[in-house]
Amino acid sequence: MKQAKDINEKSTWQELTIGAEIYEPATSVLVETGDWRVMKPVFKEENCKHCMLCVPYCPDSSIPVKDGKRLDFDFVHCKGCGICVKVCPFDAIDFVKDLKEEA
Amino acid sequence: MAIRDRMSGNEAVAVAMRQINPDVMGAFPITPSTEIPQYFSQYIADGKVDTEFVAVESEHSAMSVCIGAAAAGARAITATSSCGLAYMWELLYVAASARLPITMAVVNRALTGPININNDHSDSMGARDSGWIQIYAENNQEVYDNYIQAMPISETIRLPIMICQDGFITSHGVSNIELLEDEKVKEFVGEYTPDNYLLKQENPLAVGPYGISPYYMEIKRQQAQAMKDAMPIIMDVAKRYEKLTGRKYGFFEEYMMDDAEVALVVIGSSAGTGKEAVDRLRAEGKKVGLIKLRVFRPFPRVQLAEAMCKVKAVAIMDKAESFSNSGGPLFNEARSSLYDLPNKPYCINYIYGLGGRDITVEDYYEIYNDLFIINETDDPGDVYRYVGVRDSRFGEGGFDHKKYEE
Numbered sequence: 099m100k101q102a103k104d105i106n107e108k109s110t111w112q113e114l115t116i117g118a119e120i121y122e123p124a125t126s127v128l129v130e131t132g133d134w135r136v137m138k139p140v141f142k143e144e145n146c147k148h149c150m151l152c153v154p155y156c157p158d159s160s161i162p163v164k165d166g167k168r169l170d171f172d173f174v175h176c177k178g179c180g181i182c183v184k185v186c187p188f189d190a191i192d193f194v195k196d197l198k199e200e201a
Numbered sequence: 202m203a204i205r206d207r208m209s210g211n212e213a214v215a216v217a218m219r220q221i222n223p224d225v226m227g228a229f230p231i232t233p234s235t236e237i238p239q240y241f242s243q244y245i246a247d248g249k250v251d252t253e254f255v256a257v258e259s260e261h262s263a264m265s266v267c268i269g270a271a272a273a274g275a276r277a278i279t280a281t282s283s284c285g286l287a288y289m290w291e292l293l294y295v296a297a298s299a300r301l302p303i304t305m306a307v308v309n310r311a312l313t314g315p316i317n318i319n320n321d322h323s324d325s326m327g328a329r330d331s332g333w334i335q336i337y338a339e340n341n342q343e344v345y346d347n348y349i350q351a352m353p354i355s356e357t358i359r360l361p362i363m364i365c366q367d368g369f370i371t372s373h374g375v376s377n378i379e380l381l382e383d384e385k386v387k388e389f390v391g392e393y394t395p396d397n398y399l400l401k402q403e404n405p406l407a408v409g410p411y412g413i414s415p416y417y418m419e420i421k422r423q424q425a426q427a428m429k430d431a432m433p434i435i436m437d438v439a440k441r442y443e444k445l446t447g448r449k450y451g452f453f454e455e456y457m458m459d460d461a462e463v464a465l466v467v468i469g470s471s472a473g474t475g476k477e478a479v480d481r482l483r484a485e486g487k488k489v490g491l492i493k494l495r496v497f498r499p500f501p502r503v504q505l506a507e508a509m510c511k512v513k514a515v516a517i518m519d520k521a522e523s524f525s526n527s528g529g530p531l532f533n534e535a536r537s538s539l540y541d542l543p544n545k546p547y548c549i550n551y552i553y554g555l556g557g558r559d560i561t562v563e564d565y566y567e568i569y570n571d572l573f574i575i576n577e578t579d580d581p582g583d584v585y586r587y588v589g590v591r592d593s594r595f596g597e598g599g600f601d602h603k604k605y606e607e
Contacts, residue, residue, distance in 0.1 A: 111419035117300035
């Protein structure tokens with residue numbers, strides 16, 4: 099049975115499952131949804147007071163928190179919406195064009 | 202031994218359903234297909250089948266029930282007509298793209314505007330691009346035979362299938378029929394054993410996922426391939442059915458085509474009237490033939506083109522308008538199938554029988570006469586025509602293809 103990890107955007111129509119059926123659970127972990135991003139947030143750790151305002155505002159749970167401190171962004175899920183940039187009171191997040199490196 | 206009986210086309214379908222005993226029926230009543238779920242409900246009430254009947258509030262839900270049931274691994278059926286089929290529209294595409302082998306009895310009826318409950322093919326012809334196999338019948342016997350062949354075709358290729366018959370003409374017209382014994386039908390149709398289904402707990406399954414642009418087109422290409430691959434399966438099932446019953450089926454039936462000079466291509470019950478016209482004209486020594494198309498999806502373009510090439514002029518009959526300004530759906534596909542052939546016949550279109558307008562033997566005389574005129578003059582005139590419509594340009598003498606150009 100064809101597994102989701104063996105299917106990608108280069109698979110031919112013959113290589114896809116019939117009717118696009120998916121034969122296993124939790125295949126979303128294989129998908130990088132962050133690749134739609136046009137802009138991206140840049141974490142400036144030196145300005146951050148870890149007030150935690152950005153964390154609940156993020157619609158994609160892309161700001162990980164560990165031991166009371168926020169960490170750098172999770173770019174697998176961040177869509178570059180910029181809400182965190184707007185809500186940050188300390189200018190600890192820059193917002194820049196997300197230039198993808200050519201493969 | 203076959204069972205001789207007499208019944209309407211609707212009852213014939215319901216009897217076939219009873220003999221198959223499918224798992225789930227989701228249906229909503231609509232004229233002229235109402236009798237099918239009605240008869241079948243009686244069979245359920247009488248304990249003759251153990252099908253789960255889901256009484257829904259609309260055809261949209263009827264098809265949704267079938268999709269859910271088929272995805273779960275059940276054999277699912279429904280029946281509908283006209284605006285009921287139209288109301289299933291978006292789900293038709295869902296069923297086909299998810300490759301769910303649902304069997305739908307379509308009792309063809311005009312789509313409203315003006316309000317009309319009588320027969321034409323505008324409902325199923327409108328759904329011709331939805332990815333369903335479509336098989337049409339001339340009479341009650343064929344409806345029954347087609348229905349029994351439906352599931353072996355549909356479940357093998359994993360495409361949903363419409364078994365179409367003409368509303369009132371065959372659905373309510375009672376005629377003689379040869380039924381098979383229940384066990385023979387059960388054996389022929391077999392059990393439905395899908396490889397994967399939602400209720401199979403060993404492997405979780407997702408059906409009908411979001412197909413973003415990097416995937417959608419590949420899935421559509423797969424569907425197109427399935428429709429192509431359905432062709433030999435339809436023939437295999439027909440051969441198996443012939444062995445069982447002696448009744449031969451193909452993509453189409455050729456009637457008096459071997460030495461014919463002109464012919465017409467027609468779908469459904471009107472072929473019966475057409476054959477009568479052929480017989481009478483043959484008695485006068487006129488070499489006329491007829492092709493009755495049984496399978497419209499997949500469209501048997503190579504085989505049909507070959508058959509049409511036996512004659513010099515063909516009239517293609519459409520019981521549905523497509524308002525394309527270039528003829529009906531059958532005309533466009535049948536005529537285009539001839540394009541690459543060197544010795545193709547003249548090909549003209551007649552729109553006929555809309556909203557239950559009768560087509561008569563005399564109408565067919567007119568058509569064959571037009572074809573002979575085209576043969577003699579080598580001038581097809583306007584190829585997009587109507588027959589059986591009142592037209593101020595034509596008097597008692599009827600249609601004149603020269604006048605048609607004015």
